[in-house]
Amino acid sequence: MSTPLLSVENLAISTIQDPRVLINDVTFEIYEGEAVGVVGESGSGKTLTALSVLGLLPRGVGVTQGSIKYNGIDLNAISSEEMRKIRGSEISMVYQDPMTALNPVMKLGKQLREVIESHEKADSSTDQRVRDALLEVGIPDVARAMESYPHEFSGGMRQRVMIAMALILSPKLLIADEPTTALDVTIQQQILALVSEERHKRNMSMLWITHDLGVVANLVDRLIVMYAGRIVESGTVKEIFTNPQHPYTYGLLSSLPTTADKDRKRLTSIAGVPQKPWLVGQSCAFAPRCFKAAPECSSTIPQLVGTLEKSVSCFHPIEANI
Amino acid sequence: MMSRKEGGTKGGVHYYLQSTSGIIGAILVLIMVIGALCSAFGWLPHDPLNQNVDDILKGPSGKYWFGTDQFGRDIFSRTLDGLRRSLTVSIVAVSIAASIGVTFGILGGYLGKWFDMLVTRLSDVIFAFPAILLALAIVSSLGNSWIDTAFSIAIVYTPIFIRVARGPVLAVKEMDYVKVSRILGYSSPRILLKHVLPNVTAPIVVQTALSLSWAILTESGLSFLGLGTQPPDASLGLMVSDAQSLAAFAWWTLVFPSLFITIVVVGLNLVGDGLRDAWDPARRSS
Numbered sequence: 001m002s003t004p005l006l007s008v009e010n011l012a013i014s015t016i017q018d019p020r021v022l023i024n025d026v027t028f029e030i031y032e033g034e035a036v037g038v039v040g041e042s043g044s045g046k047t048l049t050a051l052s053v054l055g056l057l058p059r060g061v062g063v064t065q066g067s068i069k070y071n072g073i074d075l076n077a078i079s080s081e082e083m084r085k086i087r088g089s090e091i092s093m094v095y096q097d098p099m100t101a102l103n104p105v106m107k108l109g110k111q112l113r114e115v116i117e118s119h120e121k122a123d124s125s126t127d128q129r130v131r132d133a134l135l136e137v138g139i140p141d142v143a144r145a146m147e148s149y150p151h152e153f154s155g156g157m158r159q160r161v162m163i164a165m166a167l168i169l170s171p172k173l174l175i176a177d178e179p180t181t182a183l184d185v186t187i188q189q190q191i192l193a194l195v196s197e198e199r200h201k202r203n204m205s206m207l208w209i210t211h212d213l214g215v216v217a218n219l220v221d222r223l224i225v226m227y228a229g230r231i232v233e234s235g236t237v238k239e240i241f242t243n244p245q246h247p248y249t250y251g252l253l254s255s256l257p258t259t260a261d262k263d264r265k266r267l268t269s270i271a272g273v274p275q276k277p278w279l280v281g282q283s284c285a286f287a288p289r290c291f292k293a294a295p296e297c298s299s300t301i302p303q304l305v306g307t308l309e310k311s312v313s314c315f316h317p318i319e320a321n322i
Numbered sequence: 323m324m325s326r327k328e329g330g331t332k333g334g335v336h337y338y339l340q341s342t343s344g345i346i347g348a349i350l351v352l353i354m355v356i357g358a359l360c361s362a363f364g365w366l367p368h369d370p371l372n373q374n375v376d377d378i379l380k381g382p383s384g385k386y387w388f389g390t391d392q393f394g395r396d397i398f399s400r401t402l403d404g405l406r407r408s409l410t411v412s413i414v415a416v417s418i419a420a421s422i423g424v425t426f427g428i429l430g431g432y433l434g435k436w437f438d439m440l441v442t443r444l445s446d447v448i449f450a451f452p453a454i455l456l457a458l459a460i461v462s463s464l465g466n467s468w469i470d471t472a473f474s475i476a477i478v479y480t481p482i483f484i485r486v487a488r489g490p491v492l493a494v495k496e497m498d499y500v501k502v503s504r505i506l507g508y509s510s511p512r513i514l515l516k517h518v519l520p521n522v523t524a525p526i527v528v529q530t531a532l533s534l535s536w537a538i539l540t541e542s543g544l545s546f547l548g549l550g551t552q553p554p555d556a557s558l559g560l561m562v563s564d565a566q567s568l569a570a571f572a573w574w575t576l577v578f579p580s581l582f583i584t585i586v587v588v589g590l591n592l593v594g595d596g597l598r599d600a601w602d603p604a605r606r607s608s
Contacts, residue, residue, distance in 0.1 A: 056504055088507030095505065100498040105520045114516065118508045165506060 004029035005071060005205050006053065006091075006173055012065035013048055013057065020278035022061065023048055023229045027304065030173065035199060035206035037216035037237075039252070040226035041274050046209045049226075050175045053207070054091060055083040070173070089119045092171035094179040094195070098158035102150035108134075108161055109146025115165050133164040137194060156187035160194065167198060174199070177209045192219060214256060217241065222308070225249045228285035229277030235310035245310070245317035247290045284314070292316045337600040344596015350589030354582070358406040361399075368396035370403040370556050379572045389574035391564065400556040401578050405586070407551055408558050411468050412537035415475035420530055422476070423483020428522070430484065431491030432514055442488070445481030453478045453536070454543050461549045471550040475537050486529045490522035497521075524601035528594050535590035542583050558583050 006029065013023040023045040030036050038046040051057050053068055055075055068075040070091065075083065095101040103111055112130040116122060134142045137160040150158055159179060166174060176195060180188040196219050199206050208216050216223065217237055224234040225248065233246040244250040251270040272289035284290070287297040296315055304313040338344050360366065367387070374394035382389045388397035430441035448456065460474035494500060495518060503513045542559030544550040551557035553564075558579045565575035 054505060056501075084507045084509065086507070087505060093505045095498060095502050097498060101502045103499045103503075103517050103521070106516070114503075114508065114512070115506050118506065118512060162502075165502075 002031070003072070005032045005034075006030040006207075007069045008049070008053070008066070009069070010066035011049070011052065011063065011068065013045070013052055013061060014064050014278070016060050016062050019064075021064075021229065022277055023052075024277065025304075026066070026226075026229075026231055028224055028231065028234060029308070030205045030207060032172070032205055033203040034222065035208060035220040037208040037210060037220035037223045038226060039210055039213055039216065039223060041211060043228075043274060043276070044226040045229040045277065046211075046226050047177055050093070050177055050207060050209050053173075053175065054087055054093060055080070056087075085119065088115055088166075088171070089169040090171055091173045091175065092166040092169070093175040093177065094159070094163055094166045096178050097182045098155055098162050098179075099182060101162055102158055104150055106149070107146065108148050108150065108153070112146075112161070112165055112168055115168050119169055129168065133168040134161070136167070136198075137161070137164045139164070155183050156191065159183060159187075159191050163191070163195060163198070167202075170202065171204065173205045173207065175207045175209070178211070180215065188215075195219075213252060225252070228275045228280055230285060231304055231311075231313065232286065233312045233314075234304070235306070235308075235312075239310045243310075245312040246286075246314045247292050247316075247318060248286045250318055251289075292318070334600060338596055341596040341599040343592040344599060347589045347592025347594075347596055350585050351593055354405060354586045354589060355409070357402045357582075358409045361402040361406040366396075366399040366402060368399045370395065370399040371554050372396075379568070379575075381572070382574055388578040389572065391561075391572075391575050392568060397561075397574060397578055400561060401558070401582050404551075404556040404558040404561055404579060405582055407468060407556065408538050408541050408583075409586070411472045411475065411541045411550070412534050414469070414472040415537050415541075416479065416530060416533045418472065418476035419479035419533065420483050420526070423480040424487045424526055426480075427484040427487030428491050428514060428519060431488040432495050432518060438488075441484060445484045448477070448481045454540060457540050457544060458547065458549060461544055466550060466552055468551065471541060471544060474544075475540050478540065479533050479537060482533065483526070483529060486525050487522060490525060491518055494518050494521045524598075528598045528601070531590055531594035531597055535587040535594070538583065538586050538590070 008029070009027050011023060011026040012021065014021045026045070026049060028036065038049065040046045048057065048061070052063055053070075053075070057063070063076055070086065075086070102108070106114075109127075109130055112133060113122065113126060116126050116129060130146065131142050134145055139145045139157065139160055145153075145161075150161075153161065162179075174195075179195065180191050183191060192215065195206075198204065206220070208220050210216050220237060222234065222236050223240045225232050225240070225246065227248050233240065233244070233249045240249060241253065244253050248270070251268070254268040255270065257267055270289055275285045275288065277285070282301060283298045284293075284302050287293045290297065294316055300315075302313040302315050304311050306312055361370075372395060374390065377386065377390050377394040379392055380386055380390045380394075386396050386398065388401060391397055391400070426441050430438040457474045457478045460477055461471055464470035464474060500513060500517055503517050508517070541550060542557070542562065545557040545559035546563040548563070551560050553560065561579035562576060562583070565572075565579065569576035
């Protein structure tokens, strides 16, 4: 393949005062038109990774190492004004909770205009673009929607508006940070289908962030599994699902409920709780919970080795089970 | 502050009119404003400065509706003229205080760090002095023209607006929709003006109505003490001050200016209540 659209290399993020490492040695690429899913538990650093791509790390947290390159531009090196121009137009994001993500006192049509006006001069075509964007995401009665306030809309409809806002400037990379967790299950499927459809139509690259492996399986090309601020395994969806090599990935997959399971067995769980990234030290972060842990796991940090199709950072990966 | 139409839900006026105190307050304030406007356009039955030696300390009558004072001046005309002066000073003072206070309050709340420290500490210092005492000190060092009075009252009331604006900004800037505006690449001025400010207007507008009534009291207090408006010009506070010694045998000299002060202050307070009710979603739904 050609050069990646987004390439993150050896990224490390930590708090500025009383340094605590939150993300360490994260390396991944997203190619044009490709969708990559990042899965991991709360605190594994997946949201932080996404925010660092947008240059919007929370106050008191900073990139300490590594680079984030978008289209050849080093995002850590450019000014905040240049970064602002990229946000929303080149790299956009659909936010988790549509109930609170829209300005409650601004009409929806106006809010969509805001996105355009922030990046371009508004002209006579702006209103038409707003209408088209709303139509595109399946909002019925666009004229009325533009004159409505967010509280007049349901969660699913608001998430559609959020997606319209994220897509209106045709970004090349869309980040979706668990865009369906706040929605009903039936609405979830519609929203996922909508985003997926838009991605294929626009040949847009995507970064899906989720803690739900089941959600992303059909939506992404490759998966990255994060644990305690590091990538433990990455590869194509097929490889990860059929041949998980890292004990953590294996554990995650075995804890998924399946409809094929007719014996009503108890769901498998991974014993223990996730380690705080800054407390890990010179060892594999998963070692305390790992059923394959060996002495070297507690004394050396395993490196992520492998190809784009499949990489794992483990001294004792699970052999392919045939 | 004026983005009510854009900023609020439909029918803001409708909600305001559901509040009885709001309606009464609006009527009282409207009557007072019309009275002040009559004075501004010169539609008064008598010249407020014209002394009439034949009609000294006459009680209320068909000719002099509120009676006359010790110089034979028409108290009705003087009350309206004083009302105009008090309202002008208060409106100018509160406009200055609100624009400066809201600007700094919002910037302080949004930017945080040292700027916020500076703004809050400065307002704490001003807060430490009793309002009337501070206004007295400032006006006596500035001068006695009405604009000086307005300035001194503005300085005294600015910190209140800083606080009223800053508090909600602290909450609003952590809201998801503000985070989303950053994610979508809005510029900081745009976020502040179009996404933060409209969401903090409610307390600011209520505060404006209440501050107007306090400012009228402060202005009256200052002119009562001999600062601010100077004789022979009329001012409500000055008229009350002059009437002190006359009230025992000419009650009308004291009652009418005092009554006007009371009506304006009560009216503005009721308007403040009405605005608060109109904006309060909990009261709205009921």
